[in-house]
Amino acid sequence: MHTVVCIKQVPDTTSVRINPETNALIREGVPSIINPHDLHAIEEALRIKERFGGRVSVISMCPSQGEKSLKKAISYGIDEAYLLCDRAFAGADTLATTYVLAQAIKKLDEIEKVKLILCGTQAIDGETGQVGPGLATRLGFSQLTYITNIPDLDIDNQEITVIRKTERAREKLRAPLPALITLRDEANEIRYSSLKDLIRSERYKVIFWPKTVLGIDESQTGFKGSPTKVFKTYVTPARERGEILSSEEGRERKAVAEVIERLITTGFFVKGNDAKSG
């Protein structure tokens, strides 16, 4: 059983600040972290390994500083970490990214056939949630997105049963392996690293896979291979501080009434007698 986890190294978006004078995003000094959603994919892969044995590899397409996140992944107990790193990959959109990831999966197949790919639902920087579906489609894997748990993995019959949570329903799906799963955060709680794995990660040498190893067709990757291009970016207009009322000395009712009154005046709230329907 070979499971692969795809992770993305992202800037910690909560540390991003706006320069008030230039109104530009300050990216310097922003720490890089493993996309928090991907940690749940790492956790699930480790649980699968604990139950069924096998091998867990982690891959990431990133400049060389992504090594840090891959070492971090090793510290949780992942077996091997591969950094898909090449200047030719820079500026990739979803389509160009899934091409490189798909090539890497094919390469990992040579080590041991990949049966399961786990991803987070989306990354906190790009927030597209499109890499999982794109990769599954390229590889022809069963595509299982927004999964909250994996009640059954039947190795003998090469089948997996999952629960998928949508806006309005839960779906129980059974799919043949190989499969790609994107996991919702609620799927599991992330473990702490063991001392043994922490020590291993300190010493661990991340495996670098450049375009030559992956047999990359450059017209399909990086900026060149990306059909979408950023035309412009601008800082989101800040929300203005609104009206803050005090409810000290038992003035709760007055403060609440004032807020409600304002929202009725602006037409946001409708009184029951005035409205025909919700």
Added chain:
Amino acid sequence: MQNQDSTGVLVYLEHNKTELAGVAKELLGVGRILTDKLSTKLAGVLIGNRVESIAHEAIKFGAEIVYMDENEIFENYVNRPYTSAVVSIVKKYKPEIFLVGATTQGRDLAGSVATELKTGLTADCTELDVDPNTRLLYSTRPTFGGNLMATILCETKKPQMATVRPRVLEMPKPDAARKGEILTESYTIKDRDIKVRLLEFIESEGQEGPDLEVANVIVAGGRGLGDPKNFAILKELADALGGELGSSRPPVEAGWIGHANQIGQTGLTVRPRLYIACGISGAIQHTVGMRNSDVIIAINSDPDAPIFNIATYGITGDLTKIVPVMTEEVKKLRLSISKR
């Protein structure tokens, strides 16, 4: 796909077997605007089982043509057969723009369709526009935890694809007098389309967990609740407004409320019409998940809490006193949120 002769705007008509999804109606609304600017036609693609009434509904909302593929296999959404059917229709009719709702279904489908067509997809847009001369789609989306807006173009491939967040664009008004054409399609199901099987479909009931991603009103609690029992006070207000309970991270970590209620960087991103933050200090880890709510009411005992910086209205004081009064007022006035 690289068809210079691609023409028209196509909308994916997501539905729940009986009704067109709200986001599909919103897409028909924006689709109408884009097609008028481009002097072209607005079409919808409808996949399902016995869904003709939905095709008529789409026409009322502005579709001039509906490509409809009905099959028992399409009874419920499953990625593969839906992707195959949609791809075959897109290849046949060659729209220049293809819009899909950014729902779990739409994001699951659009990623696959764009990959099969080897075209560009801009996900989770909040604004769309076209240039009538270049016929390019300008897709604008928030990124970087909502800190930055990016406008994306797809100049070399067709169709130009975008998914659009629900409840961001204006809901058009239906017009029963509108006429449209329904074209029946029949994609031939292949073995590879039916390998993933849906064993069970459990529609969410009230107790099935919160529907925060579609809720109009969210009443959320934070560390400042002080006691897990105080979620009951919040629940009363949420119920009075027909809303859902949310939470920042600390109460979830303390086990006061489930992870499914968590909003913020490591939880859900929500965009209700009204967000009432109770005892939430307003750390950015939380606010990235709710800052795009239409109206934010913050209730906190600390007048310096950063949540007040993004609140539309704030009340400083004891939430255990303020929230019940608000519930009472809402019930007394029978308040509801106006339609957008």
